[in-house]
Amino acid sequence: MRTFDWEFLPHFLAVARAGNLRAAAEMVGTSHGTVNRNIQALETSYGVRLFHRSRQGFSLTEFGEALLPMAEDAEQKIFAARKRVEGFDRSEAGKIRFSLTPILAYDIVAPIVARFSEQYPEIDIEMRLTSEVESITNDETDISLRAAQDVTDDVVARKLFQLEIGVYASKEYLENTVPNAGADGVGLTWIGAPTNRTPQSWSRPSPFPNATLRHEVSDGQMRVHFVNLSVGMSHLPTLIEPAFPNIRRMPGTHVSPGPWLWVLLHSDLRRTVRVRRFVDFLTEELRALHKAGKHSRSI
Known part of the structure; x- marks a missing residue:
């Protein structure tokens, strides 16, 4: 050649x-x-x-x-x-490509990255917001924050904690719409995600089986904002609670176990100092946020 x-x-x-x-x-x-x-x-x-x-x-x-x-x-x-x-890089400087879903990026992970940047001013983060699973082995990203039940990729995987899913609505929706709802949620609106499931299967695990599934939004962050704007209620991870004080859990609902949250990276990069610093910092911050949320819900 x-x-x-x-x-x-x-x-x-x-x-x-x-x-x-x-x-x-x-x-x-x-x-x-x-x-x-x-x-x-x-x-x-x-x-x-x-x-x-x-x-x-x-x-x-x-x-x-x-x-x-x-x-x-x-x-x-x-x-x-x-x-x-x-992987042989020993310096606390350089760029890291970081892939994550938008629902975690803006209000949960962005403040963590900001604090990391203050502590490590010579490490640059290229955040790649996508709902698609970017390949680490194909060099599409260096580190990925992924929600999944299991990880089978040929990567180094750090299991953080199991996400919890609740049913949420805005404070205004709870005050103005929910009191006027009929039996089993008649008059209430679901904001769902595009799936092959029927509206009935979406709402059956909740106390509102007669609520209407009106909107289907693939982007999780957009679902959060629709809920915040009182468009309806939706299943969301409990991690959003500290970032959105106007969003509250629907009465009569309980949190349910969701997928696990993982930090993934290429095996050769685990020896790179800047990558290790970021993964350790991100892991500690997310676990602290999760622990604080569980503590506040138990009070």
Whole structure:
């Protein structure tokens, strides 16, 4: 393989995965014209066509199909090499890519990151807010805060605590809407998440089986804000309580066990000082917040 082929392989992989130049260009952070030129240069280097081109996009030829697993293997080895070298970093400086869901980010984790930044001014955090599970092994992120029952990824996983889920509404909703509700929640509104479940299965575990599921919102943070705006009630993690004093638990409801909260990181990064400092700080702060919430609910 010629030396410059290494430069073109990420563009080959992006087109193979995206199926068109524009989406591939977004993946590698360049223009679609650059991606096209590099694909053509790679094909010239190998002396074969790697893609069929049509109005529908790009599809792999038999030569492209043969190259794909080897290019992916090379990509993984490069990722592993970078992580291995980063793992020897002993300094309290540099950047950490941190992936987490929006419902935990704005009002729960952001204050923790702010306090961490004061204590470690030379460590920069690139927060990646997404409801998707970003891959640590594929180098999409360095550290991930994930809610899950179990973790099977090939990563270092620190199990924090089991989340608790309650039914919440705003203070105004409790004062103005709930007293006028009919039997079993008639007249009340659920704010749910898009699922394959029926409205009845969403509300059955609560005292409000006759409440209406009117809104379905995939983003957890948006559900919190709808509840705060008195749009309706919703199932939310109890961790939101300190950040939203206007949001209260619905009367007659109880918290139920949810998924576990995990901090995940690449095995090679656990020796990196800045990563270890951040993971330890985040873990301690979240556990303290969870413990304080349980104590306040028991009083």
